[in-house]
Amino acid sequence: MELRKCKNCGAFISSEDDFCTSCANTLSYNHTILKGFFDGAPTNIDSVSTVSSQTGVSPSIVENYMVANNMIDSSTLEKTSFANLPY
Numbered sequence: 001m002e003l004r005k006c007k008n009c010g011a012f013i014s015s016e017d018d019f020c021t022s023c024a025n026t027l028s029y030n031h032t033i034l035k036g037f038f039d040g041a042p043t044n045i046d047s048v049s050t051v052s053s054q055t056g057v058s059p060s061i062v063e064n065y066m067v068a069n070n071m072i073d074s075s076t077l078e079k080t081s082f083a084n085l086p087y
């Protein structure tokens with residue numbers, strides 16, 4: 001049997017899923033929060049961290065969600081990630 005690793009926390013999982021049960025539940029919950037947030041036509045969103053601070057969802061999950069929904073492209077994502085590197 002091939003063991004897979006959860007893409008979020010790295011825990012070993014034996015299913016075909018990308019995430020362990022715990023992370024899948026968390027992600028599902030966070031995506032519900034984000035969907036509600038964006039469906040509410042929010043104003044003055046200028047960055048991933050703004051969304052993160054307003055929803056309480058971690059920035060990496062916000063980034064993935066926004067890329068998956070074509071709200072930002074991966075070049076923006078890359079820039080954001082580099083900007084967050086602690087030098």
Ligand SMILES: [Zn+2]
Nearest residue numbers: 006009020023
């Ligand atoms: Zn996990």
